[in-house]
Amino acid sequence: MKQTTNSILIIRPVAFRMNEQTAVNNYYQKVETHCSASLLDNLLPATANAKAQEEFDAFVKKLRAVGVNVIVVDDTLNPDTPDSIFPNNWISFHENGDVVLYPMFAENRRPERREDILDILEDNGFVINEIMDYTSAEEDGFYLEGTGSLVLDRENGKAYCALSPRADEELFIEFCEDFEFSPILFEAFQTVNGERKLIYHTNVMMCLGDTFAVICADCIDDKKERKMVLDSLRGDEKEIILITEAQVSNFAGNMLEVKGGNDRRYLVMSTSAHQSLTKKQIAQLEEHVTILSSSLDTIEACGGGSARCMMAEIFLPREE
Numbered sequence: 001m002k003q004t005t006n007s008i009l010i011i012r013p014v015a016f017r018m019n020e021q022t023a024v025n026n027y028y029q030k031v032e033t034h035c036s037a038s039l040l041d042n043l044l045p046a047t048a049n050a051k052a053q054e055e056f057d058a059f060v061k062k063l064r065a066v067g068v069n070v071i072v073v074d075d076t077l078n079p080d081t082p083d084s085i086f087p088n089n090w091i092s093f094h095e096n097g098d099v100v101l102y103p104m105f106a107e108n109r110r111p112e113r114r115e116d117i118l119d120i121l122e123d124n125g126f127v128i129n130e131i132m133d134y135t136s137a138e139e140d141g142f143y144l145e146g147t148g149s150l151v152l153d154r155e156n157g158k159a160y161c162a163l164s165p166r167a168d169e170e171l172f173i174e175f176c177e178d179f180e181f182s183p184i185l186f187e188a189f190q191t192v193n194g195e196r197k198l199i200y201h202t203n204v205m206m207c208l209g210d211t212f213a214v215i216c217a218d219c220i221d222d223k224k225e226r227k228m229v230l231d232s233l234r235g236d237e238k239e240i241i242l243i244t245e246a247q248v249s250n251f252a253g254n255m256l257e258v259k260g261g262n263d264r265r266y267l268v269m270s271t272s273a274h275q276s277l278t279k280k281q282i283a284q285l286e287e288h289v290t291i292l293s294s295s296l297d298t299i300e301a302c303g304g305g306s307a308r309c310m311m312a313e314i315f316l317p318r319e320e
Contacts, residue, residue, distance in 0.1 A: 001095060002155040003210045007069040007314040009121070010060060011292075013085045014075045016052040016302065041140040049296035052085065057312070059294040063268070066292060067261025071314070073120055079111040085299060086204075086309040087112065089145040092180070093121075095154075095315045097129030102146040103137040105166045108137065126316040132178060134171060142168040144175060148201035148309060151162075153208050156236045156313040157181055160229065162188035162202040162219075180228040184232050186225040188216075190245060196221065201310050205248050209257040209267065212288045215250045241284045251274035251296075251306035256313070257289055265289045266288075270306045 030067070047065060063070050075084040083089075090113050092100045100119065104110050118128055144150070149167035151160040159181035161172045169185065176183040188205050189196040198204055199219060206215040213233045220226040233240055243252045255269040267289040274293035276283070277285075285291060293307075300306050 002315065003153065003155040003208070004257045004259050004265065005207045005313045005315050006067070006260060007071065007126075008063070009071050009073065009087055009091075009117070009312040009314055010056075010310055011084045011087045012056055012072055012074045012320065013049060013052050014077050015080060016049045016082055016085055018102045022107060026239045038288055043217055048302050052302070055294070056085065056310075057179070059296065059307070059320050062292060062294050063260075066266055066290075068258050068266070071106055072123055073117055073119065075171060080108065081112045083109050083303060083305075085303060086148070086285075087117075087312040088309055089148045089201075091117075091272050091312055092146050092150075093126075093134040093312065093316045094318065097317055098179075099128055099316075100146070100175075100179075101133045101135050102149075103133065103135045103143045103171070104145055109213070110135075112279075121314065121316065122150075125315060125319045127319055128316060133214070134175070135169070136172055142171050143155060143170055144171040145201065147312070148203050148305075150175070151202045151206050152181065154234065154315070155210070158184055158232065158236075160184045160186075160202060160206060160208075162205065163270075164198040164200050165201050167202065167208045178210055186220055186229055187222065188219040189221050190219060190248065198249075201309075202222070202295075203254055204251065204306075205253045205256075206213055207253055207255040207267075207308065208238070209288055211237075211239060212285070214241045214243055214253060214255060214285075214292065216243045216245060216253055218245055219248065220248045224309045239284065239288070240279055243281070249272075251300055252276050254306040254308040256311050258311070258313070266292045268292050268294075268307050268311070270294065270300060272308060 018085045145166045188199040205219045250272045252273040271293050
């Protein structure tokens with residue numbers, strides 16, 4: 001199994017804005033009181049979408065410039081899906097030709113699941129064999145939001161998951177059994193107004209590359225769980241690059257390693273994530289990858305997600 005791919009699916013927004021349904025447990029969406037006047041203007045729906053499209057287009061351009069195969073699909077105005085820019089939460093693609101559809105916490109995110117996107121991928125020469133659909137769990141109030149909730153070590157057959165209202169333990173175990181991943185389960189927290197609250201998605205506090213792992217171990221309050229996670233990463237000979245909770249709030253955990261031209265490896269992140277890193281952390285990362293960063297300020301402030309959330313990696317086989 002490969003850990004990284006050259007192909008990604010990305011959805012261009014048409015009605016991006018602050019999603020009130022996700023703000024209840026995504027504390028990375030910036031509430032007005034924390035914003036500068038200029039950013040506040042960008043959060044107004046009309047401006048937010050225009051700014052998000054600018055950031056999106058610049059992001060795609062940078063990826064394509066280094067040889068990443070980016071498949072861009074335009075969102076539609078109807079139904080209203082303010083968070084469609086984050087497709088990694090509803091779909092994942094696997095080397096055996098499986099596609100997985102995931103149950104989503106916010107009702108207005110569920111219409112993001114579009115069958116025509118699978119047709120577009122097939123038109124691009126990808127082979128889809130089977131669709132695994134976990135979405136019926138929504139009816140019972142259980143959720144598992146794709147590679148937001150799951151950080152997959154495909155090569156070593158492990159799945160890391162921080163439990164939260166958007167990551168149900170039983171569903172996670174079911175996914176691991178279906179796809180033969182060993183489950184690594186823990187709780188991760190962030191401080192919100194002086195209280196420790198569960199982090200909504202695993203992929204904001206950890207990122208797995210081929211040969212390294214970026215993780216905020218301080219988010220894992222339980223010492224035994226923290227040791228288990230770090231031991232698991234070390235056991236797979238990943239260099240561990242520790243980040244702080246302050247860096248997590250700048251989306252430094254929300255990164256993705258991709259392959260560009262000539263199989264060169266890039267670590268894709270936002271400008272705010274890049275700027276939050278220390279010289280030492282950057283040097284550690286550059287032993288493994290080339291850093292590629294792009295400004296995603298509006299997308300981060302309104303959406304509470306960053307570079308990794310925008311990319312659904314395509315591992316599907318190609319037509320012969």
